[in-house]
Amino acid sequence: MLLPDYYEFCCRVKIVAGHDALEQIPDLLIERGAKKPLIVTDKGVAGAGLIDIVSRALGDRVHADLIADDVPPDSDLRVVNRLARLYRDSACDAILAVGGGSVMDTAKGINIVVSENAEDLMAFSGVGALKRPLKPLVAVPTTAGTGSEVTQVAVIKDHEKHLKMAFGSYFLLPDISILDSRMTLTMPPFITAMTGMDAMSHAVEAYYCLQKNPLSDAHSLAAAGMIYRYLPRVAGNPDDREGRLAMAVAACLAGIAFSNSMVGLVHNLGHATGSVCGVPHGLCMAILLPYGLEYNLHKRADTMGELLLPIAGGQVYLATPPEQRAEKVVSLIRGLNEELHAITGGRHARCLREITDREGKPSVPRDVLPQIAAAALLDGASIYNPEDTDYEDNLMILEAAWEGKPLDRSRVKKG
């Protein structure tokens, strides 16, 4: 295990996991002196009946009737301010966020406003602007993928001023994350598949990118193994509670890993594809992950090869000669995408060209690839990638990913 010349690692979140982990919330809140949480969620979550489960679990020891279920899919400053007002008017003393990435971001935004008594959220944007602990924030993720229940960043958009405010601070970490299998049981297979692959991309990218460190490595290895084993299981069999919990845990592990080691090329291109074409983040990750591995393989072959053992197990590991292990990892991840493609009846796209919108039209036409490649240059994630990338590299990768063909590694500029 490699000891970097310098590294930092931090995850101050208390993680509570189990099939009935939600029932712990009242105790945990009371321990922190809170009795009246504001429950923040979105319509989708509420509509799926998840809030009812949470409310039942909260029982009557804490007030559980203050539910704000109108968080939009895209975080919005106005919503943040409105809910912060609601928090104050109702004299709440904690925030309980139930949902995916945008709900978490919104909850973090509300927490800054109410804890710092902020009029202008902008004053706290950037890294390190927060100086002291905020109100207790409990995160209950409903997708096993984003890892935002353990990240210290939040993005709030000001749609009026067309501004995107980013916040980064350890104080933004939720106090508690609750991983409960009931929260993901109803997730449909194709969403399960792509959020799961999102988590896989966190685990794998964290393992080979530049800021990797021993602890992020340990989290990555554990996460990668669990995801590879359980993702097809839960995608094919949504009621598998064990698998659901395992995926929630694995996604959390991966989230801890990547928020401490940062990610590279896959996320770089993925973010760009997402913002240019508006396609789901997880799907981009799933498609681009093998290419990220291939692109960096010449620099990180040994490291990537280490992933083979947790993913494929001892026999495959031994049967594969050491120099081929990294390539084996790539092909196994491609295979996983294929498998998920089959399980979801084709809804899990294997290449960019297969992604379609609701009407069945391709979401990523070939001619936007240059635009994506250019947009990717503006994203900061590329600096943690082991191999440098420029516009042509991006385009080359995107084209291969669009086609669904393995990358021609002889064309990678080795710096």
Added chain:
Amino acid sequence: MNSAAVFSFTCPVKINSGNRALEHLPFELAGLNASKPLVVVNAKAAGPKAVRTLLAAFGDSGMTPGLFEGVSEATDLGVVDHLKNLCLEKKYDAFIALGGGKAPDIAKVLNLAVSLKTPDARRLSPETPLRHRLMPLAVVPTEGADGLETSQIACVGRMVFSGERLAPALAVLDFRLAKGKSRIRTAATGLAALGRAAEAHIQADQNPFRKAYSFAALRFVRENLMDAVADPGNPKAALALMNAAAMSGCAFSNASAGRLHKLGQVFYEFLGIPQGVIMGMCLPRVLEDEFRQSSGDPAALLQPLAGDEAFARTPAEKRSGEALSALKQFLAALRGSLGKELPQNLREAGVSGFRREEVLDLLRKDEDGPYLCGVVEWMTDGDRERKG
């Protein structure tokens, strides 16, 4: 994933490790809203150089830390009370524990006393409720660390304080402080990390979060202990061991206190024997018994301790046995390298009969008492190899 019950994991410790890690400390403390830290150190144990290095790291940060150098093995709650008054008067708002051993213990309890504004710290006890957030505490281990620095327990005056909030917010591991001089102290650090990490790693309840920490700790011990013992001044190996110790403490905080920990702890508290020395003595025996009683999962040790290849090569049903023999080989090699310096039994460690009786008296009160006493009896014997 077959977890029937709810499990939880928490690690409030941020680890900063490596080159000039100390220089990050003022920035980190400022980020925790602290402006006037108090350094708590056993200057005799840590050495003046460590103190100088730490203070120099504050350079032009604008922060001027206070310094209390007088921690000793004997420091008790009376001293804590005195320091608490000083802190309240001088308005210290953060604590830095430099070195291993008692300094972090004192710093943790001092933090408790100051944060709670306890009128009389001498009345603090493990039962004192811990509902408030405490002030930021940074631990800066030096040679002789045992991993408890990063844990959530603190032992003062034969009392064990424990609680999530007692754990430090930061652990700063710096090359300059990691380098040691003494082979035996270096070995003790490694063995303590090995013991506690192994114990956390094999515990029956599944907790992948804890296992990530214990896995990394075990790997580091395996890969670096021999190098570090051969040359305690090797900064890379020494820092890796210190990382292992810090991680083992984090894992330990999330595990139930195991047998090795209990044994190491009581001999350290009662007799001042480095925890690693005791753990090294009884490691194979305790793990073997766990294996026999199948109360844990020693097979999990094979991958971190023997490496990926050996792990993959071994069929699942043989992994426990292989793990144990890998461990024994490792310890035998360590003994070979240290020779007489590393005591093999309690007699060599200078434990007199009457002190052993006191230890036994305390252990008897433990729920696992009969077993632990048995191990102590076994460790007493001079030639246990013969007895098996």
Added chain:
Amino acid sequence: MNKPYMGKILKVDLSGGTMTEETIPDAVYEQYLSGMGLGAYVLYNGIPAGADPLGPDNMLGFCSGLLTGTGSLFSGRWTLVGKSPLTGCWGDANCGGTFSPAIKHSGYDAIFFSGISPAPVYLYVKNGRAELKDASHLWGRDAVETEEALKKQYGSKAAVAVIGPAGEKLSLISGVCSDKGRIAARSGLGAVMGSKKLKAVVLDGVQRIGARDPEAMKRLSRHCLKWVNFPLPLPGWMMGYVGAFLRATPVVFPQDGILYSSILRKWGTGGMNQASIEMGDSPVKNWDGSNRDLPMSRSRTINPDIIRGTEIMKYHCYSCPVGCGGICATKGKYPHTHKPEYESILALGGLCLNDDLDSIFYLNELLNRAGMDTISAGATAAFAVECYERGILTKEDTGGLELKWGNTEAMVALIQKMVDREGIGDLLADGTKVAAQKIGRGAEAYTVHAGGQEPAMHDGRCDPGFNVHYSLEPTPGRHTLGAHLYYEMFQLWKRVKGIPKPAPLFTKSRKFRVDEEKAQMAAACSKFMSLANGAGMCMFGLFIGAKRVPTFDWLNAATGWDRTPEDYMTVGERIQTLKQAFNVKHGVEPKNNFISSRALGVIPQKEGANKGRSVDIEKLASGYWEQFGWDAATGKPKEETLRKLGIQ
């Protein structure tokens, strides 16, 4: 008002559970002071002749000193008095800490117990209101635990004196503890308290203690204080060499106690550990060995600097500016212990040929908690080891312990058995004399005791004065009453007329010559210390010298009397004679209290510091007795002496 004494005592009859307050006339204080003098006065009249020391007729008194709390220094000692079950003689034990002022704060000068309680009780006195309370929940618990439990109940300001399990089990070498490890250990009075089923005395009062002339008290104390801060130029490792020098030099000069008090301030009584062994002051190997058996290379482990290294804080008794005590960190179950005293270290160390300091710390705490005398316990262990080595005790007798010289583990196990009164420990728990009687087989030859009590760790072959006081005091075996060395340090001749002044330089052999001067010196020591024990003064403070520590002047200022030092010496003489009269009343033959022949050097040692020395106690005895007007042949006070001193 404004008398330095309260004028009242409390008498508790444990059999009936009744308590009576008794007013003591001023004349008694004028004649006997308070403390030990008052105790002797009450006990002489109160205990019927021939009473069983462990029976209901015996009385046990907790006496504070006349000067305690009056603004004087070094006056925080209290005296425990009773008929000793160990010696059958007058018994007293002396202790510092905070209990002495607490007795007075309760409104009494002394509290006396008689009778036997049907069930374990303790006495609780709150501001002069006394009650007996059930102590069954405390019975069996160690002294420190009991004190902590009582202080938890009554607040940390309450002063507590307790017996440990040793006293409960009627060990004749048990004492009474206070302040979690200060112990009035000698004379076996813990067993008396145990026999009465009295577990503890808890005092919590705020009664003011007066003084006739407080201004004068203050002035005298301030003047005295400046003699205390005398710095010591010696490092600890030198002390052994100091001892070796004192051994080798043929001529000596009178020692100035001011040096001794700086040793006390720096290290406590243990400062003299190595020096004492080297110069032959400390007996080694059950009084049979010498400094050769414990050379400096071995005694290094008990070097005072090492002990000082474990000290967490200094401990001062009430009103003491020296603070020879300390709280030390230890290994093991208990985080700290009272710093072991010189006597404890050498009795458990050199006397048993044990150089393991950790075992000494361990035993110190063990015995303090059990409430057993460290001197007698160490001496008894040393005796047992010698019996074993000589084949008088076998492995079967000892329950498997190999009691060889230097076998620390076995010695610790033995003392543990003594505390538990288990196996051979039961036989040994009453001291050497009783043990030797039970063992028979000639074991008596290896005991060293005076009248049944084991002497302290000062060898009368090095300083014959110790043998005089061990053998001739009404409390046999006590070392805190006088010695040649003490006489030099007291410097009484500077204040009291008609007593000899030592020559500025004299040969060592002169110390061993029996002449009238020796008798005068010994008698002066006895009188002075009896007076001091009546006043509640600490001997270590008095070492600074009679001219610097104004005992007589404090007494005058506190009481308003106008007496000369000679008058006060007569008070001491009266107390001393009353104690001897007590012994005679109880049928004691003073001659039977002579210390064992081994300590007298009847067969002189063949090597070491005390090589070839012996002490003729018979001759010394008649001289000493004559000084008091006691019969020179029998040691019994003459009629006319009693009359002259006003003793009925």
